[in-house]
Amino acid sequence: MNSINASLQFVPISYYLFFCTVLFCIGVTGVLIKRNALLILMSVELMINSINLLLAAFSTYLNDPAGQIFVFFIMVVAAAEVAIGLAIIVVIYRTTHSIDIDILNKLKW
Amino acid sequence: MMFTKYIFFFLSILALYSALMVLMSRKPIHSVLYLTLTFFAIAGHYVLLNAQFLAVVHVIVYAGAIMVLFLFTVMLLNLNKEEVSPKPVWIKIVVIIAGGTLMIVMIGIFRGYDVALKEDPFLTQIGLVKNLGRVLYKDYLLPFELSSILFLTAMVGAVLLGKKEQI
Amino acid sequence: MNYELRMINLIINLIPLFPLLGFLILGLGFNRIPAKVASVVGPGTVLLSFAGSLIVFFHLLSGHGTGGSGRIVTTLFNWISFSGFTISFSFLMDPLSLLMLLVITGVGFLIHLYSVGYMKGDQGYNRFFAYMNLFVFFMLLLVMGAGYVMMFIGWEGVGLCSYLLIGFWFKNQEFNNAAKKAFIMNRIGDLGFLLGIFLLFTTFGSLNYLDIFGQVKELNPGTGVLTVITLLLFAGAVGKSAQIPLFTWLPDAMAGPTPVSALIHAATMVTAGVYMVARSNILFVLAPATMTVVAVTGLATVLFAASIAIFQNDIKKILAYSTISQLGYMFVALGMGAFTGAMFHLATHAFFKALLFLAAGSVIHALGGEQDIRKMGGLGPSINKTRWVFLIGTIAISGIPPFSGFFSKDEILSHLFNRSSILYIFALAGAIMTSFYMFRLYYLTFHGKFRGTAEQKHHLHESPSVMLLPLFILAGLSIAGGVINLPAFMNGSAWLQSFLAPVFSDALPFLKPPEFEPGPGLEWLLVAISVVCVVCVIPVAYLWYVLSQEEERKEPLWQSFLRKIPANKYYIDELYDTLFVRPVMSLSKGFHEIGEKKIIDRFVDGIGVLVVRTGNTIRYLQTGHVGFYVFMMVAGIIAVLIFNLVI
Numbered sequence: 001m002n003s004i005n006a007s008l009q010f011v012p013i014s015y016y017l018f019f020c021t022v023l024f025c026i027g028v029t030g031v032l033i034k035r036n037a038l039l040i041l042m043s044v045e046l047m048i049n050s051i052n053l054l055l056a057a058f059s060t061y062l063n064d065p066a067g068q069i070f071v072f073f074i075m076v077v078a079a080a081e082v083a084i085g086l087a088i089i090v091v092i093y094r095t096t097h098s099i100d101i102d103i104l105n106k107l108k109w
Numbered sequence: 110m111m112f113t114k115y116i117f118f119f120l121s122i123l124a125l126y127s128a129l130m131v132l133m134s135r136k137p138i139h140s141v142l143y144l145t146l147t148f149f150a151i152a153g154h155y156v157l158l159n160a161q162f163l164a165v166v167h168v169i170v171y172a173g174a175i176m177v178l179f180l181f182t183v184m185l186l187n188l189n190k191e192e193v194s195p196k197p198v199w200i201k202i203v204v205i206i207a208g209g210t211l212m213i214v215m216i217g218i219f220r221g222y223d224v225a226l227k228e229d230p231f232l233t234q235i236g237l238v239k240n241l242g243r244v245l246y247k248d249y250l251l252p253f254e255l256s257s258i259l260f261l262t263a264m265v266g267a268v269l270l271g272k273k274e275q276i
Numbered sequence: 277m278n279y280e281l282r283m284i285n286l287i288i289n290l291i292p293l294f295p296l297l298g299f300l301i302l303g304l305g306f307n308r309i310p311a312k313v314a315s316v317v318g319p320g321t322v323l324l325s326f327a328g329s330l331i332v333f334f335h336l337l338s339g340h341g342t343g344g345s346g347r348i349v350t351t352l353f354n355w356i357s358f359s360g361f362t363i364s365f366s367f368l369m370d371p372l373s374l375l376m377l378l379v380i381t382g383v384g385f386l387i388h389l390y391s392v393g394y395m396k397g398d399q400g401y402n403r404f405f406a407y408m409n410l411f412v413f414f415m416l417l418l419v420m421g422a423g424y425v426m427m428f429i430g431w432e433g434v435g436l437c438s439y440l441l442i443g444f445w446f447k448n449q450e451f452n453n454a455a456k457k458a459f460i461m462n463r464i465g466d467l468g469f470l471l472g473i474f475l476l477f478t479t480f481g482s483l484n485y486l487d488i489f490g491q492v493k494e495l496n497p498g499t500g501v502l503t504v505i506t507l508l509l510f511a512g513a514v515g516k517s518a519q520i521p522l523f524t525w526l527p528d529a530m531a532g533p534t535p536v537s538a539l540i541h542a543a544t545m546v547t548a549g550v551y552m553v554a555r556s557n558i559l560f561v562l563a564p565a566t567m568t569v570v571a572v573t574g575l576a577t578v579l580f581a582a583s584i585a586i587f588q589n590d591i592k593k594i595l596a597y598s599t600i601s602q603l604g605y606m607f608v609a610l611g612m613g614a615f616t617g618a619m620f621h622l623a624t625h626a627f628f629k630a631l632l633f634l635a636a637g638s639v640i641h642a643l644g645g646e647q648d649i650r651k652m653g654g655l656g657p658s659i660n661k662t663r664w665v666f667l668i669g670t671i672a673i674s675g676i677p678p679f680s681g682f683f684s685k686d687e688i689l690s691h692l693f694n695r696s697s698i699l700y701i702f703a704l705a706g707a708i709m710t711s712f713y714m715f716r717l718y719y720l721t722f723h724g725k726f727r728g729t730a731e732q733k734h735h736l737h738e739s740p741s742v743m744l745l746p747l748f749i750l751a752g753l754s755i756a757g758g759v760i761n762l763p764a765f766m767n768g769s770a771w772l773q774s775f776l777a778p779v780f781s782d783a784l785p786f787l788k789p790p791e792f793e794p795g796p797g798l799e800w801l802l803v804a805i806s807v808v809c810v811v812c813v814i815p816v817a818y819l820w821y822v823l824s825q826e827e828e829r830k831e832p833l834w835q836s837f838l839r840k841i842p843a844n845k846y847y848i849d850e851l852y853d854t855l856f857v858r859p860v861m862s863l864s865k866g867f868h869e870i871g872e873k874k875i876i877d878r879f880v881d882g883i884g885v886l887v888v889r890t891g892n893t894i895r896y897l898q899t900g901h902v903g904f905y906v907f908m909m910v911a912g913i914i915a916v917l918i919f920n921l922v923i
Binding site for chain 2 (some may be wrong): 011014015017018019021022023024025026027028029030032033034035036038039041042043045046049052053055057059060061063064065066068069071073075076077078079080081082083084086087089090091093099101
Binding site (some may be wrong): 196203204207208210211214215217218 | 357907
C-alpha cells in the first residue's frame with residue numbers, strides 16, 4: 001500500500017483542487033438548472049462529495065486525521081439530510097402530484 | 110511511477126463525465142445510476158489517498174444507502190418521466206454562464222496555490238481504520254455520540270413525514 | 277485598633293443601618309406585613325439608632341479613642357477610586373454631627389411613635405413607615421457623611437423622601453402638585469449645591485471635609501473662588517431650608533400627613549441647609565461677601581414669612597411659615613458668625629416645632645381633618661392636654677423665659693446686637709411678629725366660641741395616649757431644652773458652646789471682631805427688652821381674637837388693602853407663575869408644537885414611509901421561485917469571490 005502512496009507524489013494537491021472545483025460547479029449548475037426536486041437533491045450530493053474529497057485530500061497531504069474525521073461527520077449529516085429531504089419530497093408529491101419546485105411559490109408575498 | 114497519475118486522471122474524468130451525465134440524462138433513473146458511478150469514482154480517489162476507511166464508509170453510505178433511497182423514491186412514486194416543462198433555453202444559458210463563471214473564478218483563486226507538504230506525507234497511516242478509530246473514539250467521542258442523536262431525529266422526522274395521515 | 281474603638285466604629289456603622297433595614301423590611305414586605313409588626317419595626321429601628329447615637333455621644337464626651345481631635349472617622353469601603361482620587365464611603369463623627377444625630381433620631385423616634393396613633397387605619401400604613409424610615413436613613417447619611425459627596429447622597433435622598441411623603445395621599449391631585457412643586461424647587465437649589473461641589477473638587481482636589489478644611493486655611497479671606505463656592509452652596513441651602521426666594525414649596529408641603537410636616541418640614545430636613553453651612557463654616561467665614569448675603573437673606577425671610585403667617589388661616593400653613601421664619605433666624609445667626617447660636621436654635625426649634633406640629637395634628641385629628649382655624653375655637657376644655665402642650669410650644673417659640681426658645685433666640689439676638697444694631701432691630705421685630713401670630717393661632721384655636729359644625733363638636737375627643745406621650749416628652753424638652761446652653765451672664769456653663777467649640781474653632785479667628793463687648797448689665801437689658809416686647813403683644817392678640825368676636829369688622833379701604841397683600845403671600849406664587857412657570861410652559865408648548873410635531877415626528881414618520889415605499893418597490897424581487905433565489909445566491913458568491921480576487 002505504501003508504494004502506491006509514494007507514487008502519489010506525482011499528483012500535486014492543486015490537481016485535487018481543480019478537480020473538486022469542477023465537480024462542485026457541476027453540482028451548482030445542476031441545482032440551478034433543474035426543476036425536479038429529486039435532481040436538485042442529487043446535485044447537492046455532488047457538491048457535498050466534492051468537498052468531502054477535498055477534505056480527505058488535504059488531510060492526507062497535511063498528515064492530519066481531523067480532515068478525515070470531518071468527512072465522516074459530513075457523511076453523517078448528508079445521510080440524515082437525504083433521509084429527511086426525500087421524505088419531504090414524498091410529502092410534496094403527495095399533496096401536489098408534482099415534484100416541480102417552481103410551483104412551490106405560495107410563500108410569495 | 111506515472112501509473113498512479115493515470116489512475117488519478119482516469120478516475121477524475123470518469124467522475125466528471127458521470128456527473129455531467131447526471132444532469133444531462135432525460136430520465137431520473139439514469140441520473141441516479143450515473144450518480145452511483147460518480148460515487149464509485151470518488152471512492153477510488155479515497156483509496157488513492159490511502160483513506161481506506163473513508164472509502165469503505167463512502168461506498169456503504171452513499172452507494173449503498175443513499176442511492177438506494179433515491180432509487181426507491183423514484184420507483185415508488187413512479188417519477189421516471191421526462192421533465193414535463195424544462196426551463197426555457199435562455200435560463201439554461203444564463204445558468205451555465207453563471208456556473209462557468211463560478212468555476213473560472215474559483216480556479217483563478219486556487220491557481221498558484223500550493224501547500225507546503227510535510228516531509229514524506231504518504232508514509233502516514235492516518236487513513237487506516239485502526240488510527241482513525243483511535244482518534245474518533247478519543248478526541249471526537251462526544252460529536253460521535255451526538256451524531257447518533259442526529260440520526261435518531263432524522264429517523265423520527267422521516268417516519269413522521271412519511272405517514273399517510275395528516276398531522 | 278483596640279477593642280473599644282472597634283465597638284464604637286461598629287455602632288457608628290449600625291446607626292444608619294437600622295432605619296435602612298426598617299425600610300427594606302417594610303418596603304419589600306409592603307402590605308403582607310401586618311400593621312402591628314409595622315408599628316414595632318417603624319419606630320423601633322429609629323429607637324435603636326437613637327440608642328446607638330447616645331452611646332457614641334457619651335463615648336465622644338469621655339474623649340476616649342479620638343486622639344484628642346474630638347472626632348472619629350470610620351470608613352466602610354472605598355466607593356469611587358481612580359488615579360489619585362478616592363471617594364470613600366465613610367462617616368465623620370464630631371460634636372456637630374452628633375448633635376444633629378441626636379436631634380434626628382430622638383425627635384424622629386417620638387414622631388414615629390406619634391404616627392402609630394395618627395396614621396392608624398390608613399391604607400398606606402406600612403408604606404408610610406417605610407418612607408419615614410428611608411427618610412431617617414438618608415438624613416443620617418447627610419449628617420454623618422465625611423464628605424460633600426456623602427452629604428449630597430443624603431441631600432438628594434431626603435428630597436426624594438420629602439416628595440414621596442408630601443404626595444403620600446397620591447389620589448389627591450393637589451397633593452401631587454404640591455409634591456412636584458417641592459421636588460422641583462429643591463432641584464433649583466440642588467443644582468447650585470452640585471455646582472458648588474464640582475467647584476470644590478476642582479479647587480481642592482478632594483471632597484473630604486477634613487482635606488478641604490485643612491487646605492482652605494491657606495487661602496486669603498475673600499478669595500473669588502471661595503465666594504463663588506459658598507454662594508453656590510448657599511443656593512442649595514436656600515432651596516432645602518426654604519429661604520427667600522425658594523420658600524414657596526414649604527407651605528404647600530403641608531399637604532403631607534402631619535407627622536411628615538413635623539419631622540421633615542420642621543424638625544430635620546429643612547435644617548439640612550443650616551447644618552451644611554455650619555459644617556462648611558470655615559469656607560463661609562473666608563468669604564465675607566457670602567456671609568452678608570446669608571445674613572440678609574435670613575433676615576428678609578424672617579420678616580417676610582412672619583408677616584405672611586399673621587394673615588394665614590390654615591393651622592399647618594401658619595406653622596409652616598413660622599418654620600420658614602425660624603430658619604431665617606438660624607441663617608441670620610450663621611451669617612453673623614454665631615454658629616453655635618444657629619445650632620442651638622436648630623435643636624430647640626426641632627423640639628418646639630415638632631411639638632407644635634404634633635399638637636396641631638392632634639387638633640386636626642380631634643376635628644376629623646379640619647385645618648381652618650376660623651372653624652375652630654373654644655377647643656381648650658374638650659382637648660385639654662393638647663391645649664396645654666400647644667401652649668407650651670407657643671410660649672417656647674415666642675421666646676419667653678424660661679422656655680427653651682427664649683435662650684436660643686436670645687443668644688442670636690444678643691449676638692446680632694453686638695455686630696449690627698440695625699439687624700438687631702429687624703430681628704426683634706421678627707420676634708414680636710412671631711409671638712403675635714403664634715398667640716393668634718393659639719387663641720383662635722383654643723379660646724372663644726366653637727365655630728365648627730355641630731357634628732364636629734359632637735365628635736371632639738382627646739387623642740390616644742400613644743400620640744400624647746410623644747407630645748409630653750417634647751413639651752418637656754421644649755421647656756427644659758434651654759439648659760444645654762445657658763449663657764455665661766446667667767451663671768450658665770454654655771455647655772453646647774464648649775461642646776461644639778472644636779468644630780468652629782478654626783473659623784472663629786477669621787470672624788470680624790464684634791463692635792463692642794457688652795457687659796452682663798447690657799445683656800440683661802437686652803433680655804428685658806425682648807421679653808417685654810414679646811409679652812406685650814400677647815394681650816393685643818387676646819384682645820383682637822378672643823374678646824372682639826365679630827369676624828367681619830368694618831375696615832377702612834387702605835387697611836383691607838394692607839391685609840390682602842400678606843394674606844395672599846405677597847402674590848409670590850403668582851409672581852413666579854408669571855415670571856417662570858408660564859414662559860417655560862409656553863416655551864415647552866412651542867417646542868412641542870414645532871420641534872416635536874413638525875420636525876422630529878415628521879422625520880421619524882418619514883423614515884417609516886420611506887421603508888414602506890422601498891419595500892413596496894423591491895418586493896417584486898421576492899418571486900417565490902426557489903431557483904431564482906439560488907441563482908441570486910450563486911451570483912452573490914461569485915461577486916464575493918471576484919471581490920476577494922481583485923483586492
